[in-house]
Amino acid sequence: MLNIQPLVSHCNKFCNIEPEKLSLLEPFFEYRTYKKKEMLLREGQRCNEKFFIVRGCIHLYYLRQDGIEQTIDFAIENWWTSDFMAFQHNSAAQFSIRALETTEVLCITADNQQQLLTEMPELNAYFHLIFQKAYAAAQMRFRMLYELSKEELYLDFRRNFPAFLQRVPQYMLASFLGFTPEYLSEIRKKFIS
């Protein structure tokens, strides 16, 4: 039995869809559980799915020329994740996505989404708002990347995303912030003491 409730609650935060209509969402989604370190998406693989995170935490990354994984983003409960360029064009992913803990998602394919939006076009209002929000956050993140020193980037992350600090491995947070793990360790010591 599929538990669509977390997604329904999230939809209701952003738009008014009749409750009896929201129960029609279910057939379009697949409920999946990924173990810690399992892959949701692999770079190079055709990407035709997007994921609503019901429980858990993922990181989105690409493999650098030197073989090191560069984390671009994290996501937790109530966030959507995918390689959206590849999802939009049904093309090869340029990012990988991996579960950082046991992660439950509601997964929808591009075809199913198209069908769903034909049957329930009012869901476009939900997607409009959440993508506007995501894009607005990206504008702010570009500003932060230009404006803040490395130390300030860490403090900003700690202030705005405290939930992630406990859930994300330190070396991965360092990668995301553009640090070496050693440098992050030094900054942390400074602000703990």
Next chain:
Amino acid sequence: MLNIQPLVSHCNKFCNIEPEKLSLLEPFFEYRTYKKKEMLLREGQRCNEKFFIVRGCIHLYYLRQDGIEQTIDFAIENWWTSDFMAFQHNSAAQFSIRALETTEVLCITADNQQQLLTEMPELNAYFHLIFQKAYAAAQMRFRMLYELSKEELYLDFRRNFPAFLQRVPQYMLASFLGFTPEYLSEIRKKFIS
């Protein structure tokens, strides 16, 4: 007489709305012309408008502590621009937007947009797709910022956005790429010769 046609054409690229309905858009928009260097939005000012660029070119920037303008983005014909975080919350803008040439826009307020989407909810499909596209481009830009050297960033920009090279002042492109103007000048010489 308002010329809504460029926006109608753009909508039609992304979704199917009956042509006679699209003509109803007009009352919700204001047509404005900005002279070169005129401001569309000022940092600190309440932001309750977004802009569809009919003709022209703008840059979005913030003022650094040292008083230098840091360009975060450019936009030309058929792009939407605003400080979307501030637009969403009807709050003070953290960015400024300035016309780089004579720029004609279709401007819509947040209130008018809400009203428009109530009357023509099918437009949400359009905004869903263009924000998904904008967010997808942001994901790729984050990757580029981590992955590419300064020289590669310039070459990537030249390859992907040739239209901007002619329209954007060099010192501003340097700022956008995170260079000094002198450094950009050196790179350009290298690739022109």
